Amino acid sequence: DRFITDRLRAIDASGIRRVFDLAAQLEDPINLSIGQPDFDVPEPIKKAAADAIDQGFNRYTQTQGIADLRAKLTADLSAEFPETLGQALTSGDASLLITSGVSGGLMLAMMTCVGPGDEVLIPDPYFVMYKHLVTLAGATPVFVDTYPDFQVTPERLAEKVTERTKLVLFNTPSNPTGVMATAEICEAVTQFCAERELLLLSDEIYDVFQYTSDATMPSPVRSSADALLMRGFSKTYGMTGWRLGYVAGPTPIVEQMTKLQQYSFVCAPSMTQLAGTLALDVDMSEHVAAYARKRDRVVEVLSPHFELAVPGGAFYAFPKVPEHLGLTGTQFVEAAVARNLLIIPGNVFSQHDTHFRLSYACDDATLERGLEILVELAKT
Numbered sequence: 001d002r003f004i005t006d007r008l009r010a011i012d013a014s015g016i017r018r019v020f021d022l023a024a025q026l027e028d029p030i031n032l033s034i035g036q037p038d039f040d041v042p043e044p045i046k047k048a049a050a051d052a053i054d055q056g057f058n059r060y061t062q063t064q065g066i067a068d069l070r071a072k073l074t075a076d077l078s079a080e081f082p083e084t085l086g087q088a089l090t091s092g093d094a095s096l097l098i099t100s101g102v103s104g105g106l107m108l109a110m111m112t113c114v115g116p117g118d119e120v121l122i123p124d125p126y127f128v129m130y131k132h133l134v135t136l137a138g139a140t141p142v143f144v145d146t147y148p149d150f151q152v153t154p155e156r157l158a159e160k161v162t163e164r165t166k167l168v169l170f171n172t173p174s175n176p177t178g179v180m181a182t183a184e185i186c187e188a189v190t191q192f193c194a195e196r197e198l199l200l201l202s203d204e205i206y207d208v209f210q211y212t213s214d215a216t217m218p219s220p221v222r223s224s225a226d227a228l229l230m231r232g233f234s235k236t237y238g239m240t241g242w243r244l245g246y247v248a249g250p251t252p253i254v255e256q257m258t259k260l261q262q263y264s265f266v267c268a269p270s271m272t273q274l275a276g277t278l279a280l281d282v283d284m285s286e287h288v289a290a291y292a293r294k295r296d297r298v299v300e301v302l303s304p305h306f307e308l309a310v311p312g313g314a315f316y317a318f319p320k321v322p323e324h325l326g327l328t329g330t331q332f333v334e335a336a337v338a339r340n341l342l343i344i345p346g347n348v349f350s351q352h353d354t355h356f357r358l359s360y361a362c363d364d365a366t367l368e369r370g371l372e373i374l375v376e377l378a379k380t
């Protein structure tokens with residue numbers, strides 16, 4: 001026990017343990033709790049990784065990532081954000097770092113940018129890792145309530161900002177709500193952070209999974225090169241176990257993150273980087289279209305019975321437990337588990353226990369059975 005630091009003791013893992021406990025009760029559940037795609041890595045990407053191993057591409061790479069992947073990402077980001085990040089990458093004002101998943105990037109960013117005495121604004125509900133990494137870095141997570149529409153507005157941020165605030169976490173499309181920030185909000189939040197000299201960290205790991213008709217996904221990076229942009233391969237290509245992501249942002253910050261990566265992760269997995277370079281040219285639109293259909297189905301079936309902020313992306317929905325039931329999120333999930341349906345209580349992702357998260361990254365039959373049970377539960 002004396003070997004465990006206060007840093008680690010400060011991290012409370014009870015939320016996620018509750019989910020494991022719930023899952024352990026069920027043998028073959030109707031599982032709407034999964035936080036990763038249900039499709040496998042496309043064949044050409046698998047082959048590229050296998051070939052890389054066979055051909056001896058098994059050694060450390062440069063800490064910042066292999067040149068081909070960096071060049072490809074630079075070209076793609078420059079095409080997507082020509083006026084901001086594209087220009088900054090060209091001039092050297094911005095840099096790119098290949099990381100061991102977005103998780104790796106988040107860890108590096110927190111250790112690099114915040115510490116004791118600093119506050120980090122975390123829109124609530126949030127991806128659970130955020131608050132733990134902020135705590136690990138010695139800083140203080142400050143939650144910004146975004147109920148009921150889950151939009152991160154400057155007004156909501158302003159309520160929680162203090163002179164100690166240093167960084168704002170922004171995640172669109174969101175885990176756990178699936179809600180996408182509008183272009184206006186991205187721009188307003190960017191401006192808010194600029195005015196107060198706050199670092200904006202934009203976690204866009206679900207960027208490919210967006211279901212609006214707009215060709216361009218709203219992002220803070222569209223209006224500014226000052227944000228730290230993080231994206232990854234885990235969700236887009238079903239590569240969650242391959243540990244590949246990247247961060248692009250202001251050079252002074254990315255340089256320090258690179259230094260820390262050199263003395264911690266060293267580099268992202270070599271064969272994954274090589275396969276990831278090829279992955280960027282693989283068309284995932286069929287999978288995205290399949291999730292768009294499932295999203296529509298979730299909204300269609302649940303909206304008459306649940307208060308639901310329409311999810312514009314990712315593969316989650318975050319409905320509210322109907323008030324007439326008089327149940328907390330946790331109690332509602334227990335009722336679902338009693339019917340062999342696995343979903344996650346809202347308080348795992350939030351200071352509130354009024355909602356639940358379902359994932360529709362599953363086959364149609366599973367989704368239909370799950371939705372049917374949810375509607376029955378809402379009616380009881």
Ligand code: PLP
Nearest residue numbers: 101102103127175205232234245
């Ligand atoms: N950010 C968000 C919002 C996520 O939902 C996840 C995974 O669930 C991650 C980051 C971590 O992804 P990676 O596998 O790239 O570490």
